[in-house]
Amino acid sequence: MDARTIxxxxxxxGGLTVLHDCLVTLPHEDFVYLGDGARxxxxxxxxxEVRRFALEVASYxxxxxxxxxxxxxxxxxxxxxxxxxxxxxxxxxxxxxxEAHAAVQATRNRRIGVLATEGTVRSGRYAQxxxxxxxxxxxLSVACPKLVPMIESGGSNDALVAAVREYAAPLKEAxxxxxxxxxxxxxxxxxxxxxxxxxxxxxxxxxDETAREVAETLARKGIENDPRRDGECTFLTTGPPDDFxxxxxxxxxxxxxxxxxVSLSELELEAA
Amino acid sequence: MDARTIxxxxxxxGGLTVLHDCLVTLPHEDFVYLGDGARxxxxxxxxxEVRRFALEVASYxxxxxxxxxxxxxxxxxxxxxxxxxxxxxxxxxxxxxxEAHAAVQATRNRRIGVLATEGTVRSGRYAQxxxxxxxxxxxLSVACPKLVPMIESGGSNDALVAAVREYAAPLKEAxxxxxxxxxxxxxxxxxxxxxxxxxxxxxxxxxDETAREVAETLARKGIENDPRRDGECTFLTTGPPDDFxxxxxxxxxxxxxxxxxVSLSELELEAA
Numbered sequence: 001m002d003a004r005t006i007x008x009x010x011x012x013x014g015g016l017t018v019l020h021d022c023l024v025t026l027p028h029e030d031f032v033y034l035g036d037g038a039r040x041x042x043x044x045x046x047x048x049e050v051r052r053f054a055l056e057v058a059s060y061x062x063x064x065x066x067x068x069x070x071x072x073x074x075x076x077x078x079x080x081x082x083x084x085x086x087x088x089x090x091x092x093x094x095x096x097x098x099e100a101h102a103a104v105q106a107t108r109n110r111r112i113g114v115l116a117t118e119g120t121v122r123s124g125r126y127a128q129x130x131x132x133x134x135x136x137x138x139x140l141s142v143a144c145p146k147l148v149p150m151i152e153s154g155g156s157n158d159a160l161v162a163a164v165r166e167y168a169a170p171l172k173e174a175x176x177x178x179x180x181x182x183x184x185x186x187x188x189x190x191x192x193x194x195x196x197x198x199x200x201x202x203x204x205x206x207x208d209e210t211a212r213e214v215a216e217t218l219a220r221k222g223i224e225n226d227p228r229r230d231g232e233c234t235f236l237t238t239g240p241p242d243d244f245x246x247x248x249x250x251x252x253x254x255x256x257x258x259x260x261x262v263s264l265s266e267l268e269l270e271a272a
Numbered sequence: 273m274d275a276r277t278i279x280x281x282x283x284x285x286g287g288l289t290v291l292h293d294c295l296v297t298l299p300h301e302d303f304v305y306l307g308d309g310a311r312x313x314x315x316x317x318x319x320x321e322v323r324r325f326a327l328e329v330a331s332y333x334x335x336x337x338x339x340x341x342x343x344x345x346x347x348x349x350x351x352x353x354x355x356x357x358x359x360x361x362x363x364x365x366x367x368x369x370x371e372a373h374a375a376v377q378a379t380r381n382r383r384i385g386v387l388a389t390e391g392t393v394r395s396g397r398y399a400q401x402x403x404x405x406x407x408x409x410x411x412l413s414v415a416c417p418k419l420v421p422m423i424e425s426g427g428s429n430d431a432l433v434a435a436v437r438e439y440a441a442p443l444k445e446a447x448x449x450x451x452x453x454x455x456x457x458x459x460x461x462x463x464x465x466x467x468x469x470x471x472x473x474x475x476x477x478x479x480d481e482t483a484r485e486v487a488e489t490l491a492r493k494g495i496e497n498d499p500r501r502d503g504e505c506t507f508l509t510t511g512p513p514d515d516f517x518x519x520x521x522x523x524x525x526x527x528x529x530x531x532x533x534v535s536l537s538e539l540e541l542e543a544a
Contacts (some may be wrong), residue, residue, distance in 0.1 A: 023405075066396075081407070082407030083407075084410075085406050085408035085409075086407050086408045087408070088408070089382075091382065091406070092406075097405060098542030101373070102492065105485075105488055105489045105492040105493070106492040106493060107493070108493050108494075108495070110361075110363065129404065132369075132401065132404055133369060134357050134363070134364075135353070135355075135357040135358050136354075136356075136357035136358045136359070136360070136364075137357075165290075202492075213377075216377055217377045218472040220374065220377040220493040221377070221378060221379070221380050221475075222380075223380070
């Protein structure tokens, strides 16, 4: 048994969909969530910058004494996961390999689609991990630049459906039977993806698969908390706490009682 | 529901330890096991030859109409899994990635040892897959040329314990806390490994992890057989059936009622 907290980070509030699934799977664990709101989004930034930010944030969590870190940001996982794993002593689970593994297990015709941000698609990491597991799988990745802004602004459903249809079209054309939704924002509009792709397509979401990976990892390492207790969550952000709370409650699908601010200088100073 | 059989192959009888664990996990599935006894062992052969043999055997199973193929030979997985996955339409699960994944999940100090045959160690595939999942993991692989002949001949336990101690020494020196037993023969002498490494070390066996991977894959693809039925096993070998049966019953830990012979020309002709 291990009473230490689990750390989860993302550039903003999107990773709260991962926290939501972790809470469903592991209600007896404590979590600390750190959103790097002051420097969000990571998507348009250079790989080098994303690496530095991810290392600062993850190092802060390690110093706080967590037992495991979840990199709940697809962009930061694609850019920085190996670096974090090399630099930190605490294990770091990313959101990418669990989905790739699930997609390889699920596909029947071995044609897998990926919908993600431009940075994630450009990194090529999904295709790489999928091909490590199944060298004969065909992978088609489509960048979806419109979706994150639309989901965050909570705009018209018609425009969102039209955008999803547009991004889905080449995947349907290629007859993929399994689609990885490779961005933590996408579970918020799960019904739209379900309707556009229909019953014949298996949808793989980061949040589900990462929670499963975290649960298996804790069990195999023997570092689970007492299953009879109720876990607690702490929320931290480098940006304005009120912004985090208002967006975060939609992603977490629960009220967020309080959010504490971590100053960037605290991250940077201590990482130096 | 899918009533088709699952195919499992190995160079000889070693993969029956994988079949054993599949039968425990999936008692309602039918299996056909094909041992390439006429050309066993694969270990000392060139990579090119192993690839050709594995492709012939796996193609034979695919033509027999199986729904999934398990490459239950560590040497053939290291040498030929990507080729099989590229060439065949049916999904192929190997014995290597499931163990690497389990070891990464299990280790607490992120130091992982591998004990395997010379060919498997030389391929470097375990270290490669482990580092894809955890770039910060330290991997130490030790080739164990004496173990397979000792296990097959069923010789003295003292000599076996001495050999295991010898191969374990550098892993203990390096303070690994998790050891992959990367050869299908090793589960037969599981108690020796358990005693040599002691309680503090997690042992990861191909057979357990591969059975788990197969079960998850069938479930995710929705191609499981009816769970209320009892499965059946068929045994095929390219070598002498009596040799296969006498060695095989030790590996399977069950009587093998009948073994059918497949001629090499049948494999070669049909693969051409």
